[in-house]
Amino acid sequence: MTFGEKLFKLRKEKGLSQEALAEKLNTSRQAVSKWENNQGFPETEKLLMIGNIFEVSIDYLLKHTTEATYQEEKGYYVSQEMVEGYLAHEHKQAKYISAGIGLLILSTIPYLIFKESPTIYILFTIIIAMLGIGAIVTGGMMEDKKYKVLKNEQLIFDQHYLKGIQEGYNNLRKKYMVLAIVGACSLVAGGLPFLLSKKQLIEATVISNYYPGCVFFIAVGAYILIRIISVQEAYEILIRNEEYTNRLGFKLLRRVRKKVDEL
Structure with missing residues (x-):
């Protein structure tokens, strides 16, 4: 699974719209849409925030996996x-x-x-x-x-x-x-x-x-x-x-x- 596919899946599981997720990340709906379509990639701070919102590790978000396994690291990711x-x-x-x-x-x-x-x-x-x-x-x-x-x-x-x-x-x-x-x-x-x-x-x-x-x-x-x-x-x-x-x-x-x- 690509990062965009994981983000889309996590967002749907959480019941969030693109607008709602964008508001939590202090960004635009267009940015979220681009990420989900693999047309762009969020900066480190936004990645940390995404990890916190969906309670998954950065490893899980970044690694190109063939199955949706949550490779969670111990800890809570803290944004600036x-x-x-x-x-x-x-x-x-x-x-x-x-x-x-x-x-x-x-x-x-x-x-x-x-x-x-x-x-x-x-x-x-x-x-x-x-x-x-x-x-x-x-x-x-x-x-x-x-x-x-x-x-x-x-x-x-x-x-x-x-x-x-x-x-x-x-x-x-x-x-x-x-x-x-x-x-x-x-x-x-x-x-x-x-x-x-x-x-x-x-x-x-x-x-x-x-x-x-x-x-x-x-x-x-x-x-x-x-x-x-x-x-x-x-x-x-x-x-x-x-x-x-x-x-x-x-x-x-x-x-x-x-x-x-x-x-």
Whole structure:
């Protein structure tokens, strides 16, 4: 079978029209028609997308076979478009969740400033805490089902594009290394006075006026580090996917999902 014959067969089995398939591939109906008639051939990115849509390997699509055997490779083919969308999504989600946690930490400041006026500090604490919870919930609701497969399956990329992802990540790490140092220093600067006071190395009355500023530094440090860690983890899932999928926890979760699907 030629590539065009396989594409036609797969499309019919899936119940898709040429227009519907073209829309999924972000191309024209005429392009799909040409491919099915062996008058042209899609570029690598479109091949990866076709493999994902019909759940077949690139080997199956490219090899000229005499029978329709699905020579599936282990893994999920990831297109450039999907990677870019996933990373943008993770950046945005990390921003909301880290901001929410930072606001929850900041919600303790009104008590430190207005501890003698319960009505005031309770009101401001509730407002700031609700903003923090709202940000966390918003970030959680951003979870996009189409990207879950990237965390649940072994991934296969176009090798040339994978190198581009690695280069982008290496450049990002240099920037994040500086931010991580700033975040860690901020946490230490904010937490140290509380620790010294608890250990009674410094009188609490001496530094109590500085507690609101200390909490602010802790919140800033937490925001920076949580955001950095979340984004780095997203890149790690893509770049070090083999290591990630070989973890015991990943294998156990995959077996559980398989059993649930069978039931």
